[in-house]
Amino acid sequence: MISPADLPETIPVFPLPGALLLPRARLPLHLFEPRYLAMMDDTLKTGHRMIGMVQPMETPGKTETRLHSIGCAGRVTQFSETEDGRYMITLAGISRYRVTREVSGFSPYLKADVSWAGFDDDLGGVEKDRTFDRPQFLTLLSRYFEALDLSTDWDSLKDAEDELLINSLSMLCPFDPEEKQALLEAPSLTTRRETLVTLIEFALRGGTGEDILQ
Template sequence: MFPSADLPDTIPVFPLPGALLLPRARLPLHLFEPRYLQMFEDTLKTSHRLIGMVQPHDGPGGKAQLHSIGCAGRVTQFSETEDGRYMVTLSGISRYRMRQEIVGFTPYRRAEVTWDGFERDIGPAETDKGFDRPKFLKLLSRYFAEQDLQTDWDSLKDADAELLINSLSMLCPFEPEEKQALLEAPSLTTRRETLITLIEFALRGGSSEEVLQ
């Protein structure tokens, strides 16, 4: 568990479309751009070793902007390739809300953030009392067949509810705005309901017709 007192007011932010990180989940990253190599090396020098993942989006006039809510992960594992790239694993710590970007000083983006409202993220794993696993896995099986995806179904049957829902939220090929909706879900139950809605929508081929049962 990450102590709330160790959460910094300023973190580097890494805009990566479609890359979702959630609390207590893990996200692998492949870093090769010089600015992000610098970000990683600077992060290792800090006591918290946090990097804030965030979704970019098109603002007014097509100008690139960042969503206000992201999720910070702690560097827990990394390896360096012979040509200077890094393979990094981030372990999700807490979501945050951006207050403002910090201009200048580094080649990568940094922001002042607040962790208020996300206190549950640094606590114990969430539960979902309304989770109907057999019904959910049946729906998921249809979705994976439609998307030509493979998985270890035995492990899904036994996985902790939070690990299962969060891992699928991160791994399923949803659009960036759909990933943002999963990130901003206020509870595990809401995230599971959002995940089901997105899967059903994909099975309809993006139409509003009733899903065949």
């Protein structure tokens, strides 16, 4: 298990809209842009092998990339290189962080100084949701999946641990980047589940503007 002392002060950051990583979850990524291939090569040379996922902020009419202040770092646990030089990787979520300063330099990709303070529980054990009403939640989820014409293994959902179920759905459901950010910043698993329920109910009421959800 990683301790706070093992966490680096500076990490490469990967701003990818809608891609959510959470502690103890896994995120598959396909890297093909030259700057992110360079990021991967450099990351593999470090002892921590960590990359910080972060949501870029919407800045209409502006060319520079602004980042949300809170992201989640993951450790590269699996990777394979294709014949044409692309990477298929898996990040294992370690801890959320707060960007304190973007680091300028000669790197083609973004780096940031980060603070891990306030996210100590991310390095602990699996969280429980003590007030989780699973049958009621799965009923709501079934309506949402039916509206979006999505399929899933319902037996697996019924048996999954609270954290795995809630975090996996938070990562996989097609919410917009700002909604994903709200799920990331939820201070506890219970709060994340409540946020997830709110977003699903909002979508079912037609909040996304898609008539099929009404």
